Amino acid sequence: MTKVQLKGVRKDFGAFTAISHIDLEIGSGELVALLGPSGCGKTTTLRMLAGLEVPSAGQILFDDEDVSEVSVQKRNVGMVFQRYALFPHMTVEKNVMFGLKVRNTPKLEMQERLEEILDVVQLQQFRHRFPAQLSGGQMQRVAIARTLITKPSVLMMDEPLANLDTKLRGEMRRFIRDLQQRLGITTIFVTHDQVEAMELADRVAVIFDGKLAQYDKPDALYQRPSSVEIADFMGASNIFPAQISNTGLATAQFGTLQLDCNVTPVKAGAGSILLRSEAIDLWVDRADAQGNIISGTITGREFFGATVNYSVDCCGDTIIVNEQARRMVDVGQDVWLTIPPDRIWVIQHD
Known part of the structure; x- marks a missing residue:
């Protein structure tokens, strides 16, 4: 389990400032949602945490170690994207093992990890199927398994449920929350869906226009928003x-x-x-x-x-x-x- 901190982080793209200033601390084993409207900077923040973007200013720390300029390959993070990005010509088990294969993991260890993770994500009976033979929820579980099998210190998810229908999204929210609590892995989850953030997260970071507007537990954020803008965004009608x-x-x-x-x-x-x-x-x-x-x-x-x-x-x-x-x-x-x-x-x- 890893503690994650952002200290005075800013990200510029030329003359455009996507993230102006964010201070944020995510506790070890905590699930935090980055919530905000489209274009607010939440995905940019996640990409900086993953090492896919370098901050223009500030620090990103994992367990008090500055990783701001450490490459994505050396951060030991796992990333689950909105699009599953599964290899259509590979079976479930081959998709799941792909990350271990490129790391040249010994075959015996690879097989042991595969059996363990297929049990965890409840995919044993689908192991020989191809992605085209799976439902949306099953494909998402394959994507999560492919990430978890590499044993990342931090799990990052960028709107992973956006392509699912309403009923399946509810089921996958419960699945992800149960899985995260079972594994105790520090997880950062990007969403624009208030219900998703409230149901999944230990704490929610609301981001508006590249700034952290409020960081709180879901019930406090819902009952005690710090501004009219946040109250309105969280669905307050009165x-x-x-x-x-x-x-x-x-x-x-x-x-x-x-x-x-x-x-x-x-x-x-x-x-x-x-x-x-x-x-x-x-x-x-x-x-x-x-x-x-x-x-x-x-x-x-x-x-x-x-x-x-x-x-x-x-x-x-x-x-x-x-x-x-x-x-x-x-x-x-x-x-x-x-x-x-x-x-x-x-x-x-x-």
Whole structure:
């Protein structure tokens, strides 16, 4: 297991700066997702970590050793790409053994490692098949096995699930997470998919415009984003400007809410409040509503099977409420919304 650090890393391509400044520490045996929109610099960061690009400034350290200018061949890293890059004329076992063969690994050791890794990735029954005879998920497991058989100190994955359908992506996310925890290998995973990052990672590094915007555990990133931009990127639907008082009150266009000052930072002045849609309760009887109460009218309803999303007009602001589909409330119905003080997050404006 290897600790990985980036210290003041920058990457220029001529006059264009792809990465302006990143400081990042990835613990030994940790799985970290590099998350951000297309073109933000996450793949460039991964390529520098792998040794495929040299930083223009700063240091990359593996276990406190500077590897910034060490070639990819000498870093002992494994890379899994979005495209599987399997050899179509080779069987599964020959594809998997390819990395060992070019390293001139002894035949006995090569065979022992092959049997071990085919068991790990559950491909024993497919070992004599060719890539064209495999499903997308099976091909991805072959690509992962081909990387893991070389026993890399760090595993790197560049959007490896992008070519899979929704159901298979969910299965492969669980497979990769279980495999990483079983092997305890330090893993860096690039994705633009928020759900993928939240489900897979121990910590998530959000990158915007070549800068590290926030680095945190998935639940903290989801519940306590450090900026409106991050909240919006992480899928928050209820972000409203508000005036914050020293006494822990947030006044928005739709009304005033009491905050829990032990949960969210309170500083008098302008800010934004984040109301998670699943934390809001919807009532059709005013007498049932207690605490922070917001009145409104349902203007839209979306049914998703297990859940329902309601759009509620509250004094000109639209608040989205997500609740279990145990009932259906009609569009046009007057309702009351309540949200606990400890489920409101304030993003202070500078």
